[in-house]
Amino acid sequence: QVHLVQSGPEVKKPGASVKISCKASGYTFTRHAMNWVRQAPGESLEWMGWISTSTGNPTYARDFTGRFVFSLDTSGSTASLQINSLKAEDTAVYYCAREGHDSSCDFWGQGTLVIVSS
Amino acid sequence: DIQMTQSPSSLSASVGDRVTITCRASQGIRNDLGWYQQKPGKAPERLIYAASILQSGVPSRFSGSGSGTEFTLTISSLQPEDFATYYCLQHNNYPYTFGQGTKLEIK
Secondary structure (H helix, E strand, O other), rough: OOEEEEEEOOEEOOOEEEEEEEEOOOHHHHHHEEEEEOOOOOOEEEEEEEOOOOOOOEEEOOOOOOEEEEEEEEOOOOEEEOOOOOHHOOOOEEEEEEOOOOOHHHHHHHHEEEOOOO | OOOOOEEEOEEEOOOOOOOOEEEEOOOOOOOOOOEEEOOOOOOOOEEEOOOEEEOOOOOOOOOEEOOOOOEEEEEEEEEEEEHOOEEEEEEOOOEEEEEEEEEEEOO
């Protein structure tokens, strides 16, 4: 069965960087793109973008250009999200979500809480 | 960007009630819509895809309908485990966009 296991919670200071990983199992990693979704405390879900796991080409939503970087380790079936120059407003839970055959998000990681605080 | 307007934002209901949640898209999205359930502290789980197809393993009391701009999620007879927050997601056009969520609470 499909599993997406994300790395653990992080506490960072403003200006630092963080890298979140999402390890996939139970399917062929390169056959399904990976989406990233943010959920700020008490807020709705926000789609950040996606990365093609076959080409490595990322696509970012407008609000997630510049400081956000999607990457892959295909040999390890792992997708990663790096956030640079962290701000307090980056405090949120970040989810990876596999793109299903119908192009929606079918399976999700358990989420990674990132807290940015001085 | 396609705006997804979800209503109501919150809903109080009792076990056994039938409830309906609506999502309206700002432009036509065919049937490129999914419904998700999220419980506190947990990741969302997909209930419905392609607007009306039940995800494997999801109880049949959940159903979805609609196409174009108007979509509904119906729970035919609420069970205690159904009290959660529900979201719609359109994946017809980038950027994908979610509804604001409907928090379903016990009356």
